Amino acid sequence: MTYDILIKGATVVDGTGAPARRADVGIAGGKIVEVGALSDHARRRIDAEGLVVAPGFIDPHTHYDAQICWDGATTPSSWHGVTSVVMGNCGVGIAPCRPGAREIAMRDLVNVEAIPLEVLSAGITWDWETFPQYMEAAERRKPALNLAFLAPLTPLRHYVMGEASMERAATAAETAQIKALLGEAMDAGAFGFSSTLLNQHLGYQGRPLACRNASREELKACCNALRSRGKGAIEFAMTRQIAVLEQPELELLDFMLQESRRPITFIAMFDRDDLPDALRESMAKVRPMIARGARPQTSPLPLTRELTMRSPFAFGAFPSWKRLFEDTSKEAQAAVYRDPAFRSRFREDLKRPASFADWSRITVHEVRSSGLKRYEGRTVAEIAAERGVDGVDALLDV
Numbered sequence: 001m002t003y004d005i006l007i008k009g010a011t012v013v014d015g016t017g018a019p020a021r022r023a024d025v026g027i028a029g030g031k032i033v034e035v036g037a038l039s040d041h042a043r044r045r046i047d048a049e050g051l052v053v054a055p056g057f058i059d060p061h062t063h064y065d066a067q068i069c070w071d072g073a074t075t076p077s078s079w080h081g082v083t084s085v086v087m088g089n090c091g092v093g094i095a096p097c098r099p100g101a102r103e104i105a106m107r108d109l110v111n112v113e114a115i116p117l118e119v120l121s122a123g124i125t126w127d128w129e130t131f132p133q134y135m136e137a138a139e140r141r142k143p144a145l146n147l148a149f150l151a152p153l154t155p156l157r158h159y160v161m162g163e164a165s166m167e168r169a170a171t172a173a174e175t176a177q178i179k180a181l182l183g184e185a186m187d188a189g190a191f192g193f194s195s196t197l198l199n200q201h202l203g204y205q206g207r208p209l210a211c212r213n214a215s216r217e218e219l220k221a222c223c224n225a226l227r228s229r230g231k232g233a234i235e236f237a238m239t240r241q242i243a244v245l246e247q248p249e250l251e252l253l254d255f256m257l258q259e260s261r262r263p264i265t266f267i268a269m270f271d272r273d274d275l276p277d278a279l280r281e282s283m284a285k286v287r288p289m290i291a292r293g294a295r296p297q298t299s300p301l302p303l304t305r306e307l308t309m310r311s312p313f314a315f316g317a318f319p320s321w322k323r324l325f326e327d328t329s330k331e332a333q334a335a336v337y338r339d340p341a342f343r344s345r346f347r348e349d350l351k352r353p354a355s356f357a358d359w360s361r362i363t364v365h366e367v368r369s370s371g372l373k374r375y376e377g378r379t380v381a382e383i384a385a386e387r388g389v390d391g392v393d394a395l396l397d398v
Contacts, residue, residue, distance in 0.1 A: 001026070001028070001033075001034075001040045002028075002040060002041045002042065002043070003026040003028050003033070003034075003038075003040060003042040004025070004027055004028050004029070004030075004041070004043050004044065005025055005028055005042060005043070005044045005046065006024060006025070006038060006040070006042030006044070006045050006046070007024060007025040007026075007027070007045075007046045007047060007048045007049055007053055007074060008024050008038075008045060008046065008049075009024065009047060009048050009049040010022070010023060010024065010025060010048035010049075010051055010052065010053035011048075011050075011051065011052045012025065012035060012052075012053050012054070013051070013052055013053070013054040013191065014035070014054070014055070015054065015055045020052070020219075022253075023035050023036055023037070024036065024037060024038040025038075025053055025350075026038050026040065026042070027053065031153070033327070042173070053102050053359070054081060055281050055296065056081060056083025056084060057076075057080070057082045057083065057084075057321065058083070058084045058085075058086070059077055059082045059084070059085045059086065060084065060235075060250070061084045061086065061089050061165075061267070061297055062077065062085045062086060062087050062089065063087065063089060063090070063092070063109075063112075063113045063236070063300065064077075064085060064087050065087050065092075065093045065094050065095075065109075065152075065318075066094055066106075066109060066115065066120055066123065066124050066394065067090060067123075068087075068138055068143055068147065068181045069123050069124050069125045069141075069336070070123040072141055072142065072144055073144045073145075074143055074144055074145045074147075074255070075239070077145060078144050078145055082145065083145055083146060084145060084146035084147075084189065085145055085146070085148065085234075086146060086147060086148040086149075086150060087147060087149055087150065088111050088150035088151060088152045088190075088194055088208065088327040089150060089152075089194050089235050089237075090112065090152070090194055090195075090196045090198070090201060090235070090237045090238070090267075091151050091152045091153045091154045091194050091195040091201070091209055091210075091211035091212075092108050092109060092112045092113070092149075092152065092154050092155075092196075092203070092209055092211075093105075093151075093152035093155050093194040094106070094109070094124065094134070094155065095128055095130070095131045095133075095134030095151075095155055096127065096129060096130045096131050096134070096155055096156065096159040096181060097128075097155055097158075097159065098129060098159065099129070101158060101159075101162075103204075104122075104163075104203075104204045105155060105159065106120040106124065107155060107203065107204045107205075107276070107328075108122065108203035108204055108209060110199055110296060110311070110328065111202050111206070111313070111316070111325050111328070112202070112203060112209065113153050113203075113313075113315065114307070114308070114311035116311075117328075123303075126138070127290055130184070131151055131156075131181065131184065131185035131188065132185065132188035132189075133150075134149075134382060135149055135188055135189055135190070142340065146280075148190070148191050148298070149185075149190045149191060150190065150191055150192050150193055150194045150209070150233075150235055151181075151182055151185040151186070151190045151192070151193045151194070152193070152194050152195075153193055153194065153195040153211035153214060153222065154195075154203065154210040154211040155211045156178050156181050156182060156185075156193070157170065157178055157208075157210045157211060157213075157214065157218075158210050159181060160174050160177045160178050160181065160209075161174055161221055164390075165213065166203070166207045166208065166209075166210050166211035166213065167207075167213065167348070168213060168366075169213055169214065169217075169218065170176070170214070170217075170218050171213035172217070173216055175215075175218050175221050175283060176221070177223040178218060178221065178222070179222060182222055182225045183225045183229075185335075186225060186226065186229055186231070187229075190232070191232060191233055192220050192226055192232035192233040192234050192235070192262070193226075193235075193336040194234065194235040194237075195211040195212075195214060195234075195235075195236055195237070195241075196209060196212060196234065196236065196237035197212065197220070197236070197237060197238055197240060197249065197252075198237045198239075198240075198317070199240060199316065200313060200314070200315075200316030200317040201237065201316070201319040202316050202322065202325045205326055206322050206323070206324075206325035206326035206327075209282065211247065214395070216255065219252075219255075219256060219259075219261045220255075223256050223259035223260035223262070224259060224260070226260045226262045227259065227260050227261050228260065231262075232260075232262055232264070233262055233263045233264070233265065234256065234260060234262060234264040234265070235264075235265050235266070235267075235297075236253075236264060236265075236267075237266070237268070238252070238266050238267065239266070239267065239268050239282075240317075241278075242268045242270050242272060242278075243268070243269055243270055243271065243272050243278040243279040243282055244275070244278050244282060245282040247284055247361075248285065250285055253266065253286070253289060253294060254289060257289060257292045257293055257294060262293060263294075263295055264294055264295065265295040265297050265393075266294070266295070266296060266297065267296075267297045268297070268328060269283070269296040269297060269298040270298060271300055274358060278288060279298075281331065283296065285365060289350055304322075305336040306307075309333070309337070310328075310330070310333065312324055318346060318349040318350075319345075319349060320345035320346045320348070320349050321346070321349075323336050323342065324336055337396045338396075341390050343393065343396060346392055347392055350392070358381075359379065359380040359381040359384060359391035359394070359395070360379050360380075360381040360382075361379070362379060362380045362381075362395070363377065363378065363379050363380075364376055364377070364378055364379075364380065364383065364398060365377075367398060372398055374383075375398055380394050380395050380398075381394075385396060
């Protein structure tokens with residue numbers, strides 16, 4: 001046989017769990033046709049001695065929805081062996097979108113994903129309105145990676161309901177329209193839909209993302225859209241606290257599995273040193289649903305979150321921080337940070353921690369003021385001890 005490409009002498013890790021082995025890989029017609037000791041002719045030969053050949057990684061949770069407009073390489077995923085990405089997670093995205101709603105869609109991404117508004121304004125091409133048109137626009141750009149699209153529930157609801165989507169549940173007629181839009185996206189090739197319950201998922205004007213207002217009837221309709229087609233999956237940001245699945249979330253997961261009969265992947269199932277049993281307890285609760293398609297999204301590595309005081313997403317679950325997302329101008333945010341009343345409310349919130357309560361786990365990476373450079377690389381707890389203040393004042397003063 002003559003191959004188009006013959007990769008010689010590779011260490012092959014095939015993704016099945018089998019041990020790595022030395023082998024050659026023959027490719028013809030754009031497909032791997034043989035793996036083993038190959039000696040046939042090839043139009044192109046690649047010496048892979050000392051290198052690993054493996055299937056590309058699939059990243060199931062990304063937010064490249066806007067970035068694909070200006071970054072054909074889809075970085076940094078393409079730097080790390082990822083060949084396929086799933087976009088449109090957590091119920092936030094930019095399609096479908098009417099021209100008059102573009103700022104709302106962009107400001108959702110500013111608050112949820114900390115993408116600067118000026119970057120979105122300059123980079124998003126807006127050569128679509130509907131979800132199928134958005135997918136077609138992405139294909140025209142010939143991206144370096146395979147793109148899989150989830151239809152986020154927030155723009156679906158906003159397309160039908162306008163700003164009312166950020167305030168209330170849909171009516172029966174509106175629910176039917178949302179379901180029809182999801183069906184249109186699925187028929188065009190979308191993989192499913194996504195939504196969120198997370199308190200820190202605040203969008204335009206600091207209001208909850210529109211999908212957080214979806215009723216059970218709306219979620220049922222969306223689930224049924226997948227069920228009737230016998231395909232698709234659902235991604236749901238379901239843990240109001242990282243690693244903690246409480247009874248209402250378990251009941252919702254059970255309900256959606258029943259109504260969709262499709263796989264549901266959910267976040268955020270990470271091990272926590274401050275709640276060391278939380279992940280195991282949640283997994284024990286959800287175990288009966290695994291056989292029905294529940295799939296937790298987790299990570300084998302510690303979760304490190306980077307934030308700036310201009311985009312303080314990590315604190316979005318605290319009610320006191322809502323003001324920071326309502327007016328995101330530099331002047332308005334600085335005024336909030338200086339406000340003693342805000343600091344007092346934040347201290348009260350910390351008595352009921354939504355995500356953290358340990359200042360020793362927050363490190364100052366970079367500061368702008370030359371007079372504060374000495375604090376770089378130090379924890380907030382260390383800075384607080386040196387200055388004789390609590391963690392709240394140490395964080396907000398620096």
